[in-house]
Amino acid sequence: MLSDIQISRQTELRAIADIAVQMGLKPDEFRSYGVTRAKVDLQVLPRLAAQPKGKMVLVTAITPTPFGEGKTVTSIGLTQALHQLGKRVCACLRQPSMGPVFGIKGGAAGGGNAQIVPMEELNLHLTGDIHAVSAAHNLAAAAIDARLHHEQRLGAEEFTRQSGLIALNIDPQRVVWNRVMDHNDRALRNIRIGLGNNGPERQCSFDITAASELMAVLALSRDLADMRTRIGNLLLAFDEQGQAITAEQLGVAGAMAAILREAIEPTLMQTINGAPCLIHTGPFANIAHGNSSVIADEIALGLNEIVVTEGGFGSDMGFEKFCNIKARASGVTPDCVVLVATLKALKSHAGVTASEINYPNLAALQQGMSNLAWHIANVKQYGLPVVVAINRFPDDTADELEWLRTAAIEAGADAVELSQAFADGADGATDLAKAVITCLQQQVAFLPLYNPDEGLMQSLQQLARRGYGASEVELSTQAQQQLAQIEALGGNHLPICMAKTQMSISHDPRLKGAPSGFVLPIVGLKLNAGAGFVTAFAGNIMTMPGLGIKPGYLKLDIDDNGDIQGF
Numbered sequence: 001m002l003s004d005i006q007i008s009r010q011t012e013l014r015a016i017a018d019i020a021v022q023m024g025l026k027p028d029e030f031r032s033y034g035v036t037r038a039k040v041d042l043q044v045l046p047r048l049a050a051q052p053k054g055k056m057v058l059v060t061a062i063t064p065t066p067f068g069e070g071k072t073v074t075s076i077g078l079t080q081a082l083h084q085l086g087k088r089v090c091a092c093l094r095q096p097s098m099g100p101v102f103g104i105k106g107g108a109a110g111g112g113n114a115q116i117v118p119m120e121e122l123n124l125h126l127t128g129d130i131h132a133v134s135a136a137h138n139l140a141a142a143a144i145d146a147r148l149h150h151e152q153r154l155g156a157e158e159f160t161r162q163s164g165l166i167a168l169n170i171d172p173q174r175v176v177w178n179r180v181m182d183h184n185d186r187a188l189r190n191i192r193i194g195l196g197n198n199g200p201e202r203q204c205s206f207d208i209t210a211a212s213e214l215m216a217v218l219a220l221s222r223d224l225a226d227m228r229t230r231i232g233n234l235l236l237a238f239d240e241q242g243q244a245i246t247a248e249q250l251g252v253a254g255a256m257a258a259i260l261r262e263a264i265e266p267t268l269m270q271t272i273n274g275a276p277c278l279i280h281t282g283p284f285a286n287i288a289h290g291n292s293s294v295i296a297d298e299i300a301l302g303l304n305e306i307v308v309t310e311g312g313f314g315s316d317m318g319f320e321k322f323c324n325i326k327a328r329a330s331g332v333t334p335d336c337v338v339l340v341a342t343l344k345a346l347k348s349h350a351g352v353t354a355s356e357i358n359y360p361n362l363a364a365l366q367q368g369m370s371n372l373a374w375h376i377a378n379v380k381q382y383g384l385p386v387v388v389a390i391n392r393f394p395d396d397t398a399d400e401l402e403w404l405r406t407a408a409i410e411a412g413a414d415a416v417e418l419s420q421a422f423a424d425g426a427d428g429a430t431d432l433a434k435a436v437i438t439c440l441q442q443q444v445a446f447l448p449l450y451n452p453d454e455g456l457m458q459s460l461q462q463l464a465r466r467g468y469g470a471s472e473v474e475l476s477t478q479a480q481q482q483l484a485q486i487e488a489l490g491g492n493h494l495p496i497c498m499a500k501t502q503m504s505i506s507h508d509p510r511l512k513g514a515p516s517g518f519v520l521p522i523v524g525l526k527l528n529a530g531a532g533f534v535t536a537f538a539g540n541i542m543t544m545p546g547l548g549i550k551p552g553y554l555k556l557d558i559d560d561n562g563d564i565q566g567f
Contacts (some may be wrong), residue, residue, distance in 0.1 A: 001423070004111050006565045007121040011272050020268055023090060024303040030268060033127055036118055038268040040278065040299055044225060048302030054088075055440045056301065059310040059389075060319035060332040062341045062375050063512070064502050065348040067357060070111075070391040070422065073339045074171070074429070075112035075310045076271055077421020081433035082306055083275035084299070084426040090300040091116075091277040092292040092309040093269075095130060096123050099184040099545055102553040107567050108283070113425030116269050116277050125212075129218075130182050130209050130282060132263035136231075136256040137214045141179045143252040144236055145193065150170055150201055168245055172202045174238040176526070182209040186546030207543040210282035214256070216497075216531035218264060219281035219293040220329040227264055228257045234530040235489075244489055246529070261444045266296040271275045273426050276304075285312025286502040287543050289321040294330040301332065306310045306440070313502040315339065315375045319468055323382055324449055325495045325533050333446040336439040337379045337386045338432070339413070341372050343396050343404065349512045358395040365400055367513070368409075373411040374469070374505060374514035380412050381466065383447040388416040389432050414439055452493045456483060456534060459496055460522065467498075468505050469516040477526075479536075482525040491527045491534055500538035507538040527543040 016038045029044040082089040096108035105299040109119035151159045158165035188206035194406040219244045221227035232248035247253040266280040280293040290312030300307040309464025327333045344357050346368030379386040388408040405416045420428030450462035464470040503509035524537040555566035
């Protein structure tokens, strides 16, 4: 079989303007970036407001393993199959971060014959949205330190006389706005800035751009005005009296919004068989909410019968955050859920090692089935129908596949279908597409997991018990203090964005399968007043990944023609 990039390059691409018109956009509602990408103008939103809305299919997965579950391949393959069946369909996917691209993942355009193309354009820069988020975020960081420097250099009275601005008296030890970059760089997790009389000196750190609250603002905003308001509400620091200082008070919110004026527009691309796909906002459902944007969904739902999107990692992560954060911001709830699983991954949950993972092992599969059963039950508690997609690998045996199909139905799945989209593209996902179409005919009574109006502590307890299977939540001393501060700042009734390991339903990556009865430790809480949620940190969670011993960038290069090699 050809490599992913070879398949991408031999695909006969349609002009992106043709894809846009096919989807129902008018010529003045998009701007082409060359022949393969286009920005969709937000002026389309008022026109679509009164349109009947399509159905939303949310693709999620079991708990991730090192063997890969193929969630993006399944999302794209399903989109291709629905397109081939004559449905008006659009995928809404997140833009890949260059951190994983150059780190371990190597790309996030799908794979095989289920890809967004051209894959190298999607994986590298695209139309620059993530860089725009980095620039706007770091402008706020620079503005904070510049204000600190000038106020301390001149004193409050002289600063006001020279600048005409009121001194903010920022407490340098209580700046809560870090810096960001779109690379994995563990050396920047803890740094000291202001050295050499460029101070004041203080501790700081970098997060990866996808973890920026500004990325969440971009994803959850409904239009430019909403984005501008949210940016103004960003909590940047506290003054010496303990009062909050926002981006609006610092005077930087308008400039940040200006930087993001085009980044708020989704980028239109296409699948291998010419189905439209809107790419917008960033990944990482372990440290962010991990979903595509509200605006991309709104545009796609207004123009199509079916929209396929995906939430990052397992159903305890991106799916949960779609349902409890994004759905509250957009009013859009899923109509059907596709839950991706593989024989390899389930055996991995039973402790089977990489050297043995490709061999038949029904006993291990039966033990690992507990993880899939948990995720099926998790989706069903939201009142949603679930189709299990078994992503088939060449070494999978018919007997084990049939056992898994039966077990998944017995666990509560509405349907179970094999997916071979990687090898066969749309043809390999046709049965899955037909099962999804059938599920979309069901009436859905969506049930969120918790009610934020009951307060943060109650929401944390509900999320821990119902969302992860914990017996209780335990807040550290620091988290208790932060909870009191968030309540005082008026954030007690916001939804929760849990930052936790993606490698287990629990907070402990060593706990595989379906752990229960554990205590969920919350070591910190952070108010994201612009995004409109509170981040809860379940254990020591890194918001800046590091590069591994053999990073993905070692494979990348350009040939004599300037074409990228190694994806």
